[in-house]
Every structure is written in C-alpha cells, then in structure tokens.
Amino acid sequence: MxxxxxxxxxxxxxxxxxxxxxxxxxxxxxxxxxxxxxxxxxxxxxxxxxxxxxxxxxxxxxxxxxxxxxxxxxxxxxxxxxxxxxxxxxxxxxxxxxxxxxxxxxxxxxxxxxxxxxxxxxxxxxxxxxxxxxxxxxxxxxxxxxxxxxxxxxxxxxxxxxxxxxxxxxxxxxxxxxxxxxxxxxxxxxxxxxxxxxxxxxxxxxxxxxxxxxxxxxxxxxxxxxxxxxxxxxxxxxxxTGECADPPAGGGGPGYEVIYLLEADDTAVARLRERLDGLGDSLVVVGGDGLWNVHVHVDDAGAAVEAGVEAGRPHRIRITHFAAGDAHTAGAGRPRREPVQRAVVAVVPGEGLAGLYQEAGATTVLARAGEPPASGELVEAVRRAHAREVVLLPNDADLRDTVAAAAEQARTEGVRVALIPTRSAVQGIAALAVHEPERRFDEDVVAMTSAAGATRYAEVAVAERQSWTMAGICQAGDVLGMIDGDVAVIGSDVTATAETVLDRMLAAGGEMVTLVLGDEAPDSVADHLESRVRASYLAVDTVVYRGGRQGPILLIGVE
The missing domain is CATH 1.25.40.340 (DhaL domain)
Known part of the structure; x- marks a missing residue:
C-alpha cells in the first residue's frame, strides 16, 4: 500500500x-x-x-x-x-x-x-x-x-x-x-x-x-x-562503525563491553561518569529523570558494574567479551540440561496454529494481531528449544529482519541457525511437514526451504482504514483478498472473496489446499471452499485447521 x-x-x-x-x-x-x-x-x-x-x-x-x-x-x-x-x-x-x-x-x-x-x-x-x-x-x-x-x-x-x-x-x-x-x-x-x-x-x-x-x-x-x-x-x-572513542593505542583495547540500566540521581551519575572514564573508553551515559543507560568498554567488567552499584541500582546488566563474542547476563548460572541436536522455532499468528506446530515438535512464539514479537522473545525461544542447531520460521514477511537479528544473537551464543524466509504460517506448515531432524542440517534446511517456496499463500482480512492497494482504493470494512502479500481482490463478502482468491491461486495449478480459519471466519466458509475444490479441481486435496485468534479471517496455502 x-x-x-x-x-x-x-x-x-x-x-x-x-x-x-x-x-x-x-x-x-x-x-x-x-x-x-x-x-x-x-x-x-x-x-x-x-x-x-x-x-x-x-x-x-x-x-x-x-x-x-x-x-x-x-x-x-x-x-x-x-x-x-x-x-x-x-x-x-x-x-x-x-x-x-x-x-x-x-x-x-x-x-x-x-x-x-x-x-x-x-x-x-x-x-x-x-x-x-x-x-x-x-x-x-x-x-x-x-x-x-x-x-x-x-x-x-x-x-x-x-x-x-x-x-x-x-x-x-x-x-x-x-x-x-x-x-x-x-x-x-x-x-x-x-x-x-x-x-x-x-x-x-x-x-x-x-x-x-x-x-x-x-x-x-x-x-x-x-x-x-x-x-x-x-x-x-x-x-x-564510527563509535565515539579514541582509537586504542597499539591496536589493542579493553576486553569487555558493559551496558546496564541505572536508577540514580543526577549527582550520583556525575560521579559515575568520572569513575568509568578512568576505567575504560567509549563511555556514553544517556537518560535522565532518574533512569539512565550506561555504556563503556573496560578491561575490568566487575569494577564497571560495582561503580553502578555505588551510584544507584543497576539492572539489565549485559557484559560482552570482545574476543569470544559471548554475552553474559548477570544472575545467569542455572543448571543446564543436555541440548538436543536440532529444533524448529516458529512464529505463529494464533493459539490454534501454535498447538499444531507444537504437536509437530516446534517451539513457538505467538504473534498476536497488532503485537509482533520482538527479537528478544525469539532469542528466548531459541534458548528454550535448547538445541545445537535451530531452524527459524518467521512466517511473516514483515518479521524477516526481526528474526534475522535474533538469529545473529543466537549465533553469538554458539547455536547454528538457519533462517527460512517463510512469509505465511501455511508456508511454515509445508516446511515443517518435510522436516527430518535425522538428516544433515544443510539437507534439512534445503528441503524445508523448497517446500515453503513451492507453497503460494494468501489471506482474507477486513480493511481497517481507507488505503491505496494494487487492486484499487479500499474502504474501511471492505474484505481484502491478498495473494503473496499483495491485495488482489476487494469485496464485501468473506466467502465470495475467499472463493475468488482460491480460484486465482488454483488457476496456476496445485495439489494441496490448506485452509486456516480464524475465530471470525463464517462457519460455512470452509465447507463452501472444500466443495468448490472438489467440484472444480480434480485430484486436489484440502485440509482445514482452526487457527484461533490469528488476525486474518482466513489463511490459504496452495502447494
């Protein structure tokens, strides 16, 4: 738009x-x-x-x-x-x-x-x-x-x-x-x-x-x-990167980056600046009104944190060792269980699909309507999966960069990560269907990527406001049929719009239709579309899932 x-x-x-x-x-x-x-x-x-x-x-x-x-x-x-x-x-x-x-x-x-x-x-x-x-x-x-x-x-x-x-x-x-x-x-x-x-x-x-x-x-x-x-x-x-610090002499430099939030008054922060300036370089202290973000490069990370304790209450402490690239959070140290070899972490738009993905062995992150997950949530999901190798399924084109940032963070923690650019949950279902943990990692990723790429996707949703689209100008309340991310149909009825979208998708061929119904989908829409497929498209199978509260009224996949 x-x-x-x-x-x-x-x-x-x-x-x-x-x-x-x-x-x-x-x-x-x-x-x-x-x-x-x-x-x-x-x-x-x-x-x-x-x-x-x-x-x-x-x-x-x-x-x-x-x-x-x-x-x-x-x-x-x-x-x-x-x-x-x-x-x-x-x-x-x-x-x-x-x-x-x-x-x-x-x-x-x-x-x-x-x-x-x-x-x-x-x-x-x-x-x-x-x-x-x-x-x-x-x-x-x-x-x-x-x-x-x-x-x-x-x-x-x-x-x-x-x-x-x-x-x-x-x-x-x-x-x-x-x-x-x-x-x-x-x-x-x-x-x-x-x-x-x-x-x-x-x-x-x-x-x-x-x-x-x-x-x-x-x-x-x-x-x-x-x-x-x-x-x-x-x-x-x-x-x-053009960070604000003098170049370290002799090509060396401090070994740690220390970052934390600090609750403290202005007077205490002024003293903290002086102390941290003597400990290292790249010192930046921002904020005010009692809350500050402190960043410094030092050799003695403990001393930098202790300075924060003296000034006020530091929290969200993050220490990164430049040589190893490892990030450590204060307070970590719980017993670790033995990691599995491979896991799939997927973003899903509704509770119903979350259950489906979990039954297939995936770790899920729920993306509620209007509340996309942050990269930190995805990193936590990777940690919960506790695997040496992880395949990430964003299932949303707009989440690609967020998931990529999470993948980069997970790699710094020693996890081998592959990101499959799925743009819809139905592409994720296709990828998960061919997932085989026993295969070599690269082979598994290639198979999952191929399955996702062979699946066209669409969704039916209601327009929230007037907008310009590829199919013309839509008004608030219009029913939109989007194919591969672009608005292709503007209608007034959910079932009729869904049928038009499905016909356009199957015109290019297909063997399997996947329908994922949201809570707001009419009770009759799945039966109508299944009947349409049986009557007009021979040898095409249909499978229906309940997605729950998923944002779009209907998700459609054609393999």
Missing part, C-alpha cells in the same frame, strides 16, 4: 518508527559485516536495529493502551515520550545508546507542555538541534567523523529550510548524507580504510524514514544501503 504524507503528530511518530525499523533491518547485515572500529565485533547494525525495535514497541504499546481504554488516540507528546523511553531501555552498543539520546533530545522539545510547543516546522528544527547537542553532551570524549558529526550537520542544515515539516526533514537528511560522505576526511582510521562511519550511516537511514513519513516519498540513497559515493574518487565507500 502506498505511503501518504502525514502531519507531525502521534501517528507520524508511529509510522516513523515502523519505517526506520524496516530500513535498518535491510541495512543491518552490511553494517555488521564491516564493523571494524573501535572494536571489530560486527554488531553496530544489529544494535541500531534492536534500539529502534524497542522504541517502536513502546510506541505501539501506547496506542494499544489507548485503544483498549476506548480513549482518543495518543498525543504527539505521548508518542515521542514513549519512543524515547523505549529507545533508552532497549539501547544496545555505543551507536544504539547515542541514537537513544538523539531521540530523547527530540522528545524534550516535541513533548513540551501544551501551549509552549512552537509551530510544527520550527519545533522540528529545534528538536533536531536539541538532539545533536544532547548526544554530544552524553559522550565522554566526542570525536569528529562519527555519528555526532552527522547529527550536528543535520541540525545545521535545517536553518534555511521552508516552513514545512517535510521540507525540514528533507533538509536534515541531505545535510546528514553530505556529512556522512565527509567522515573519512575527519577521522584517520576511516580514511585509512576508505570507509564512512556506520553510526552516521544508521542515522541517515533513520532520517530517510522521517522524510518518507512526512512527505510520502522515500529519498534515494546513492550506492544503496550502507554505502556512499567516495567524495574524492570513483570508488564505493562501505560502512564501518
């Missing part, structure tokens, strides 16, 4: 988070793959993605709370506060922590008390300025040629922009993109490698999503995701 321009309101914040998350998901692997500074741990793209994922989840929770209470939709202040808080508590790595502070700086302006908020465009200008300044203040030793330079350039570029939020966002994006291309000339380690800053590249992605939200048009990025044209040559500059 086409993206339309939006005013700077709560819905715009919601859309911005969603678009930024998808864009970072697309850029994540490339950014991770060439992460070399200050530590070559290959996680900058993943950290940015997980930070925005937490921000987006917090905004969605605010909307869900208002909808459950039957109240008016959230205000701009509600949404930006939730975005900033979600980013703060979910910030990962140096780049993610700085991004959280950028969003917090914007929220401080946009969530000002009613009656004091400047006109929208001017408010966005001031928000971008505050974001850049507050991020720079949060870094113990700011370095030019990093995300801080890109953020400052974005704020500088909006001074002469038209008095329109879309124009301000586009000016910020263009200023950030130009600054990103200039980062190799500002930081020697980037110039030697012939690369640009990855944290800055991530910020350009986030600003591009803001442009698309406010104008309805996605700005093009020369060179593709994670790349920029070299400002003084014809080559392509790849992205490298």
């Amino acid at each position: 086409a993206q339309v321009p939006q005013p700077l309101d709560a819905l715009a914040v919601r859309a911005w988070c969603g678009l930024a998350l998808k864009a970072l998901g697309r850029a994540r692997e490339e950014i991770d793959a060439i992460n070399v500074y200050p530590v070559a741990d290959g996680d900058t793209g993943t950290n940015l993605y997980l930070t925005v994922e937490s921000a987006a989840a917090a905004v969605e929770a605010v909307f869900a709370g208002y909808e459950a209470g039957g109240a008016q939709r959230p205000t701009l202040a509600d949404a930006v506060r939730a975005m900033a808080h979600g980013a703060l508590i979910g910030a990962r790595g140096n780049s993610g922590t700085i991004l959280a502070q950028l969003l917090r700086g914007m929220a401080q302006v946009l969530a000002a008390d009613e009656g004091t908020v400047p006109p929208a465009a001017e408010g966005l200008r001031l928000a971008l300025r505050r974001a850049a300044d507050s991020a720079r203040e949060a870094v113990a030793h700011p370095v030019e040629g990093t995300v801080l330079s890109v953020a400052s350039a974005a704020a500088d570029a909006v001074t002469g922009a038209e008095d329109d939020c879309g124009a301000v966002a586009r000016a910020a994006y263009e200023g950030a993109r130009a600054a990103l291309a200039a980062t190799p000339g500002q930081l020697a380690v980037l110039e030697r490698a012939g690369v640009v800053d990855a944290g800055g590249r991530g910020l350009v992605v986030v600003l591009a999503a803001l442009v698309e939200t406010l104008t309805g048009e996605a700005p093009g990025v020369p060179g593709g995701p994670g790349r920029a044209v070299h400002p003084w040559g014809d080559g392509v500059v790849s992205v490298v």
Whole structure:
C-alpha cells in the first residue's frame, strides 16, 4: 500500500518508527559485516536495529493502551515520550545508546507542555538541534567523523529550510548524507580504510524514514544501503562503525563491553561518569529523570558494574567479551540440561496454529494481531528449544529482519541457525511437514526451504482504514483478498472473496489446499471452499485447521 504524507503528530511518530525499523533491518547485515572500529565485533547494525525495535514497541504499546481504554488516540507528546523511553531501555552498543539520546533530545522539545510547543516546522528544527547537542553532551570524549558529526550537520542544515515539516526533514537528511560522505576526511582510521562511519550511516537511514513519513516519498540513497559515493574518487565507500572513542593505542583495547540500566540521581551519575572514564573508553551515559543507560568498554567488567552499584541500582546488566563474542547476563548460572541436536522455532499468528506446530515438535512464539514479537522473545525461544542447531520460521514477511537479528544473537551464543524466509504460517506448515531432524542440517534446511517456496499463500482480512492497494482504493470494512502479500481482490463478502482468491491461486495449478480459519471466519466458509475444490479441481486435496485468534479471517496455502 502506498505511503501518504502525514502531519507531525502521534501517528507520524508511529509510522516513523515502523519505517526506520524496516530500513535498518535491510541495512543491518552490511553494517555488521564491516564493523571494524573501535572494536571489530560486527554488531553496530544489529544494535541500531534492536534500539529502534524497542522504541517502536513502546510506541505501539501506547496506542494499544489507548485503544483498549476506548480513549482518543495518543498525543504527539505521548508518542515521542514513549519512543524515547523505549529507545533508552532497549539501547544496545555505543551507536544504539547515542541514537537513544538523539531521540530523547527530540522528545524534550516535541513533548513540551501544551501551549509552549512552537509551530510544527520550527519545533522540528529545534528538536533536531536539541538532539545533536544532547548526544554530544552524553559522550565522554566526542570525536569528529562519527555519528555526532552527522547529527550536528543535520541540525545545521535545517536553518534555511521552508516552513514545512517535510521540507525540514528533507533538509536534515541531505545535510546528514553530505556529512556522512565527509567522515573519512575527519577521522584517520576511516580514511585509512576508505570507509564512512556506520553510526552516521544508521542515522541517515533513520532520517530517510522521517522524510518518507512526512512527505510520502522515500529519498534515494546513492550506492544503496550502507554505502556512499567516495567524495574524492570513483570508488564505493562501505560502512564501518564510527563509535565515539579514541582509537586504542597499539591496536589493542579493553576486553569487555558493559551496558546496564541505572536508577540514580543526577549527582550520583556525575560521579559515575568520572569513575568509568578512568576505567575504560567509549563511555556514553544517556537518560535522565532518574533512569539512565550506561555504556563503556573496560578491561575490568566487575569494577564497571560495582561503580553502578555505588551510584544507584543497576539492572539489565549485559557484559560482552570482545574476543569470544559471548554475552553474559548477570544472575545467569542455572543448571543446564543436555541440548538436543536440532529444533524448529516458529512464529505463529494464533493459539490454534501454535498447538499444531507444537504437536509437530516446534517451539513457538505467538504473534498476536497488532503485537509482533520482538527479537528478544525469539532469542528466548531459541534458548528454550535448547538445541545445537535451530531452524527459524518467521512466517511473516514483515518479521524477516526481526528474526534475522535474533538469529545473529543466537549465533553469538554458539547455536547454528538457519533462517527460512517463510512469509505465511501455511508456508511454515509445508516446511515443517518435510522436516527430518535425522538428516544433515544443510539437507534439512534445503528441503524445508523448497517446500515453503513451492507453497503460494494468501489471506482474507477486513480493511481497517481507507488505503491505496494494487487492486484499487479500499474502504474501511471492505474484505481484502491478498495473494503473496499483495491485495488482489476487494469485496464485501468473506466467502465470495475467499472463493475468488482460491480460484486465482488454483488457476496456476496445485495439489494441496490448506485452509486456516480464524475465530471470525463464517462457519460455512470452509465447507463452501472444500466443495468448490472438489467440484472444480480434480485430484486436489484440502485440509482445514482452526487457527484461533490469528488476525486474518482466513489463511490459504496452495502447494
């Protein structure tokens, strides 16, 4: 469906988070793959993605709370506060922590008390300025040629922009993109490698999503995701993480990354900054109002945590050993059972399908309507499966990047992971049907991937609002028939729309039809479709499952 321009309101914040998350998901692997500074741990793209994922989840929770209470939709202040808080508590790595502070700086302006908020465009200008300044203040030793330079350039570029939020966002994006291309000339380690800053590249992605939200048009990025044209040559500059720390002498550096949330007052945090600055580098402390996110690279991880204990109450402590790439959470140490060789972890849209998948031996993560699982839930499911090898089935095209981030995290914990790009639960059913744990891992993955790929999928759902679709303009309440992710049929009756969708799918052939009925499906729809198949398509079998509360009224698979 086409993206339309939006005013700077709560819905715009919601859309911005969603678009930024998808864009970072697309850029994540490339950014991770060439992460070399200050530590070559290959996680900058993943950290940015997980930070925005937490921000987006917090905004969605605010909307869900208002909808459950039957109240008016959230205000701009509600949404930006939730975005900033979600980013703060979910910030990962140096780049993610700085991004959280950028969003917090914007929220401080946009969530000002009613009656004091400047006109929208001017408010966005001031928000971008505050974001850049507050991020720079949060870094113990700011370095030019990093995300801080890109953020400052974005704020500088909006001074002469038209008095329109879309124009301000586009000016910020263009200023950030130009600054990103200039980062190799500002930081020697980037110039030697012939690369640009990855944290800055991530910020350009986030600003591009803001442009698309406010104008309805996605700005093009020369060179593709994670790349920029070299400002003084014809080559392509790849992205490298540009974290704000002085390069370690002699090519060495601290052995651990320590991150934790801290409940403490301002005075205690000021003392904490001084102590941690003496222990290591890459120190970033963001937050306020009693809640802070602390990030530092040190050799003595225990001392960094003890400093937090002295300052207040640290929790969600995460310690990563750079050499081994292992992440440890404080408090772990429960007895471990012997792992199985292989398991399947699947995201399913309803309780009924969860039972079906579990009967087939899969570990499931429930994706309720409007509440997609976060990557952390998927990582926990992988741990629950307790297997040396795991096959992941996202069963939703929009979850591909979330599941990929979870897979990357699971690999750092020593699990061999394969992601099969299933876009619907019916493709997951087909993959699970040919799963054989006794086979070699690669052979099993190939067989499951082939089965999923040979299954066309469709769903029947009710439109929530007026939208532009591939089949024309739909109105709220229309019945939509979507084939392979695109709206193909707009109707007024569930059964008739489902029949049209099924006929179109079977026109290309098929041997098996799978129907998964949601709770809202008419009682007669399955019988009608089964009769239709028997009467019109010889040698095609039909199987029906009850999916429960699954979002779409009906899922259809044709193998």
